[in-house]
Amino acid sequence: MRPEHIDVTAPEVTAPPRRPSPDHSDCRAVASVLARVGDKWSVFVIMMLIDGPKRFNELKRMISGISQRMLTLTLRGLERDGLVTRTIFPTIPPRVDYELTDLGRGLAEPVKALGNWAFTHLPAIEGARKQFDKRNGAD
Amino acid sequence: MRPEHIDVTAPEVTAPPRRPSPDHSDCRAVASVLARVGDKWSVFVIMMLIDGPKRFNELKRMISGISQRMLTLTLRGLERDGLVTRTIFPTIPPRVDYELTDLGRGLAEPVKALGNWAFTHLPAIEGARKQFDKRNGAD
DNA sequence: CTGTATCCGACGTGATACTG
DNA sequence: CAGTATCACGTCGGATACAG
Numbered sequence: 001m002r003p004e005h006i007d008v009t010a011p012e013v014t015a016p017p018r019r020p021s022p023d024h025s026d027c028r029a030v031a032s033v034l035a036r037v038g039d040k041w042s043v044f045v046i047m048m049l050i051d052g053p054k055r056f057n058e059l060k061r062m063i064s065g066i067s068q069r070m071l072t073l074t075l076r077g078l079e080r081d082g083l084v085t086r087t088i089f090p091t092i093p094p095r096v097d098y099e100l101t102d103l104g105r106g107l108a109e110p111v112k113a114l115g116n117w118a119f120t121h122l123p124a125i126e127g128a129r130k131q132f133d134k135r136n137g138a139d
Numbered sequence: 140m141r142p143e144h145i146d147v148t149a150p151e152v153t154a155p156p157r158r159p160s161p162d163h164s165d166c167r168a169v170a171s172v173l174a175r176v177g178d179k180w181s182v183f184v185i186m187m188l189i190d191g192p193k194r195f196n197e198l199k200r201m202i203s204g205i206s207q208r209m210l211t212l213t214l215r216g217l218e219r220d221g222l223v224t225r226t227i228f229p230t231i232p233p234r235v236d237y238e239l240t241d242l243g244r245g246l247a248e249p250v251k252a253l254g255n256w257a258f259t260h261l262p263a264i265e266g267a268r269k270q271f272d273k274r275n276g277a278d
Numbered sequence: 279c280t281g282t283a284t285c286c287g288a289c290g291t292g293a294t295a296c297t298g
Numbered sequence: 299c300a301g302t303a304t305c306a307c308g309t310c311g312g313a314t315a316c317a318g
Contacts, residue, residue, distance in 0.1 A: 026258065027183065033257035033264060038177005040311080044166065056280055067312050072281065082267025093279040094318080103263055110253040117249045118172035119165065124242055125172060128221025179291085195300055206292050211301060232299040233298080 036081060037111060041066050041074040046100065046108055047115075049084060053099035083107060175220060176250055180205055180213040185239065185247055186254075188223060192238035222246060 036042050041063065048054060048062050060071050075098055078084040083104035089095040100108065118125075175181050180202065187193060187201050199210050214237055217223040222243035228234040239247065257264075 026261075029261050029265070030254055030257045031179070031182070033261070034182055034253065035177050035179070037253065038174050040170070040174070043170070043173055068281080069313085070311065073311090080268055080271040081264050082271075088280095094281090096280060103260060103267070106260065107256065110249065110256045114173065114176065114249040114253055115169055117246060118169045121242060121245065122165075122168050122172070125220050126168070128242070129219055132219040132221075207301080208293085208303095209291065212290090227300095233301095235300060 036077065039074065041070055042078060043111055045074055045078060046104060046111065049098060049100040050108055053097045056096050059098065175216065178213065180209055181217060182250055184213050184217060185243060185250065188237060188239040189247055192236040195235050198237065
């Protein structure tokens with residue numbers, strides 16, 4: 001029921017910074033990337049990998065709130081999108097390094113910008129939430 | 140290109156390429172904003188409202204893939220975060236206008252940057268997905 | 279150490295019908 | 299026109315156990 005066939009075929013990738021929504025077809029594809037950013041853990045993993053390659057349990061320890069399953073799935077998704085590389089060292093015990101690709105590092109930039117904005121305007125947003133909550137709950 | 144031109148309270152936020160994770164507590168809060176961006180419809184609505192205030196069914200028509208329920212919920216979430224305002228005209232039939240607040244317009248900037256990045260690197264990502272899929276499916 | 283498989287609850291999403 | 303309520307379904311996410 002969902003238009004999975006996304007025929008972007010946009011000849012002008014250098015579109016003006018006006019609106020990134022010239023067509024609805026493109027939006028779907030862009031949304032999938034946005035969804036990755038909105039993933040509960042993807043951004044965390046990306047941020048952790050900015051410093052350099054990390055091992056599986058190293059990441060698990062750094063994020064600490066994540067479960068093994070979710071870390072695996074998140075890493076898989078990131079790897080699938082070409083955002084991180086997975087290097088296996090056939091040693092005993094096995095060792096797997098995850099590293100940000102150039103694409104992943106590129107994604108990290110706008111994500112960091114967004115993160116900065118979020119961090120900066122956090123008080124405003126939380127204040128608005130409180131206000132809305134109060135108004136909606138006590139009204 | 141990147142809207143680093145944001146009114147940050149901390150001057151160190153822009154300078155160091157370090158990771159914006161001074162505390163884990165903050166990450167949670169930032170994640171909630173990121174989650175909003177990652178919402179399936181929030182970004183679409185924000186983009187539609189950049190041009191100016193829109194009515195409910197107007198938005199519903201523009202996005203078209205969205206259900207009434209989801210549009211309502213998305214709008215509520217946006218309103219709760221202080222990103223959009225809801226103006227009711229007690230006419231018959233009733234008319235409700237949704238408009239981006241200053242905060243919402245501010246959020247639109249990094250989101251547009253992210254959207255542009257996504258749009259630009261869409262071929263790379265989709266290619267990586269195809270490759271991963273093929274390698275994982277045929278292996 | 280690095281995963282995979284399974285179960286299970288929670289939540290997001292949509293379709294439909296109803297109200298002001 | 300704008301919004302709510304309810305139900306049904308699929309997916310997400312966590313805990314646990316197991317395997318290479």
